Amino acid sequence: MAEDEPHGGVKPVPDRPRVVLGVGGGIAAYKACELLRLFTETGHDVTVVPTAAALRFVGAATWEALSGKPVSSDVFANVPEVQHVRLGRDADLVVVAPATADLLAKAAHGHADDLLTSALLTATCPVIFAPAMHTEMWEHPATRNNVQTLRSRGSIVMEPASGRLTGTDTGIGRLPEPAQIFEFTSNVLRSAAVRTSSDCEGDHCAAEASWGFTPVVSDLRGRVVISAGGTREPLDPVRFLGNKSSGKQGFALAAAAVARGADVCLIAANVSLATPYGVAERYDVATTAQLHDAMMINVSGARAVIMAAAPVDFRPATVMDHKIKKGPDRPAPSIDLVENPDILVELVANRERQALEQVLVGFAAETGDDEGTVLGHARAKLARKGCDLLVVNDVSGGAVFGSDDNHAVLLGRDGSERALDPSSKIDLAHAIWDAVSALWSSRTR
Numbered sequence: 001m002a003e004d005e006p007h008g009g010v011k012p013v014p015d016r017p018r019v020v021l022g023v024g025g026g027i028a029a030y031k032a033c034e035l036l037r038l039f040t041e042t043g044h045d046v047t048v049v050p051t052a053a054a055l056r057f058v059g060a061a062t063w064e065a066l067s068g069k070p071v072s073s074d075v076f077a078n079v080p081e082v083q084h085v086r087l088g089r090d091a092d093l094v095v096v097a098p099a100t101a102d103l104l105a106k107a108a109h110g111h112a113d114d115l116l117t118s119a120l121l122t123a124t125c126p127v128i129f130a131p132a133m134h135t136e137m138w139e140h141p142a143t144r145n146n147v148q149t150l151r152s153r154g155s156i157v158m159e160p161a162s163g164r165l166t167g168t169d170t171g172i173g174r175l176p177e178p179a180q181i182f183e184f185t186s187n188v189l190r191s192a193a194v195r196t197s198s199d200c201e202g203d204h205c206a207a208e209a210s211w212g213f214t215p216v217v218s219d220l221r222g223r224v225v226i227s228a229g230g231t232r233e234p235l236d237p238v239r240f241l242g243n244k245s246s247g248k249q250g251f252a253l254a255a256a257a258v259a260r261g262a263d264v265c266l267i268a269a270n271v272s273l274a275t276p277y278g279v280a281e282r283y284d285v286a287t288t289a290q291l292h293d294a295m296m297i298n299v300s301g302a303r304a305v306i307m308a309a310a311p312v313d314f315r316p317a318t319v320m321d322h323k324i325k326k327g328p329d330r331p332a333p334s335i336d337l338v339e340n341p342d343i344l345v346e347l348v349a350n351r352e353r354q355a356l357e358q359v360l361v362g363f364a365a366e367t368g369d370d371e372g373t374v375l376g377h378a379r380a381k382l383a384r385k386g387c388d389l390l391v392v393n394d395v396s397g398g399a400v401f402g403s404d405d406n407h408a409v410l411l412g413r414d415g416s417e418r419a420l421d422p423s424s425k426i427d428l429a430h431a432i433w434d435a436v437s438a439l440w441s442s443r444t445r
Contacts, residue, residue: 017189019046020087020123022096022116023063024103025053027166028132028175032097033058035178036066042186047087049073049116051103073115087115088122093189096120098132098175101143104157108146126188127155130181135171154218156188159278180277187259190430218261219437225302226253227295227309229269231288235335236320243310244401247271249363249425250308254279256429260437265302267294269309288312288340295343296350299358304436306361307344308391315340348386359439360387361432365395378411388413389435391420410435 019039023032029050039046048063052073063071088094096103096116103116107129112118120127129150137143138160147157158181161174175181228250232240251273254266258278265281269291275282283298285291288311299305314337324333344362351358364381366374378392392409393400400406407422410432420431 016043016045017092018090019044019185020091020094020119021046021048021067022094022099022103022119023048023050023054023058024096024098024100024132025051025057026098026100026132026175027057028098029054029057031175031178033062033066035095035097035181036063038178038182040067047091049087049119051114051116053100085118085122088119089124091119091123091125093125093185094120094123094127095130095181095185096128097130097178097181099129099157100131101133101137101140104129104131104143104146104150107155108149128185128188129155129157130176131157131160131173132175133160133173134165134169135173138173158184176277183255184259184277187255187426187430190427191256191260191433219440220257220260220262220304220433222303223263223265223301224257224304224306225265225267225295225298226250226257226306227267227269227291228254229271230310231269231291231312232286233288233312233315233340234319235316236322236324238323241312241315242270243312245269245310245365246402247273247309248402248404249406249429250306251276252425252429253306253308253432256426256433260430260433265298267291267298267309269311288315288343292341292343292346295347299347299350302358303440304359304361305347306363306432306436307347307387308363310363310365311340311343313340314338342385344385344387357443359389359436361389361391361436362387363391363393365393365400367394367396375409375411375417378409382411382413386413388439389432391432 021032021036021039023029036046036048046067047069048067048071050058050060050063050071050073055073060071106113106117107120110121112121131138150157158176160172161176162172163174164170165173229247230243230245232242234240247268250266250268251271254264255276257264258276264279266275266279267283267285269285271284281298283294285294291309291311295305317336317338326332344360347360350356351360362385364378366377368374372380374394375392378390382390390411392411393406395401404425405422406425406428408420408428410418410420420428
């Protein structure tokens with residue numbers, strides 16, 4: 001790690017990120033008020049730029065009260081500051097929610113007939129569109145072509161949700177919930193500084209320069225498989241052997257991967273968390289055997305596999321079909337255990353057997369003891385498992401489990417060792433993906 005690289009590889013974001021919140025003229029404009037609140041309450045500097053049609057749904061006074069800034073849709077507003085150029089150029093992130101069919105069409109064809117569309121043409125930061133419209137409009141070939149055009153230029157066009165639309169209609173085209181948009185855009189903002197040379201090749205770079213536009217980072221293009229949570233091995237119908245893994249780190253890895261362009265398959269072991277927006281596939285499992293089978297079935301075609309789940313190492317040799325009773329005449333039962341399969345070892349063997357170009361990442365929750373330190377045990381585990389990277393958590397005293405924050409040491413098969421300083425689990429996730437992306441780049445040179 002370079003000496004000037006901060007926070008163990010976690011990319012910094014501005015202290016007060018500047019966000020342009022564009023609002024299109026659809027009934028879902030009212031939901032953008034909640035999105036604005038989420039941004040302002042987390043320290044973002046937000047300028048709201050509604051279209052004239054949007055102001056017929058939510059008035060300027062509402063946007064000004066919530067943002068603390070003047071609001072206009074007119075390119076002739078604040079002329080001395082050349083606002084139609086400055087807004088997009090100075091922003092760290094542009095989010096358009098809701099993005100109507102008309103607004104997507106204007107953006108795709110470079111129209112600049114109001115303040116928002118002008119700002120979109122001058123934006124040199126990530127641009128995210130959150131569409132909202134009737135199903136027929138979303139599925140129309142013209143809209144699909146416009147979406148494809150915007151994505152080809154580096155913009156992110158989120159997939160709309162399915163549900164109740166205007167009136168009595170139901171179907172795809174509903175604006176994603178504000179909390180989902182906020183979580184997704186926050187991850188994009190964190191990953192925006194992660195730019196690899198593989199994102200800029202030949203004529204593509206020339207096209208970027210001619211657009212005056214910086215596409216969103218997509219350094220994780222391709223399929224990735226992530227496991228999360230902790231397995232449980234039943235003793236009887238009500239009891240089990242398990243562990244304290246909450247799944248939060250694995251879900252953070254999934255959210256970060258989506259923001260960086262990956263096609264994510266998430267395998268969750270006893271996790272009740274909501275699926276991160278944009279995850280393509282989710283499979284829920286309970287036991288180590290089920291986790292093993294789900295991983296082996298889904299890793300085909302994956303560029304990276306992260307085993308963040310905590311499998312139970314042993315299972316009862318016999319599972320009682322009735323609840324184990326206790327009482328004065330019943331001695332405590334002895335439980336015979338058998339070893340579960342080592343999923344990470346099998347994933348490594350499967351990669352070698354099929355000569356796959358996969359980066360494999362394991363996790364190690366360790367405590368020190370009379371036989372060695374946390375890192376000593378972890379280095380031995382890395383050698384035994386054979387994966388490319390091992391994320392080591394010191395869980396002495398129950399640390400890390402269930403927390404929103406994390407700290408770790410990242411060990412590489414090449415002997416490298418990097419401390420990832422305490423931070424949120426989403427920031428730690430981006431640091432781990434940085435390392436995966438670096439391995440991909442080194443293998444394709």
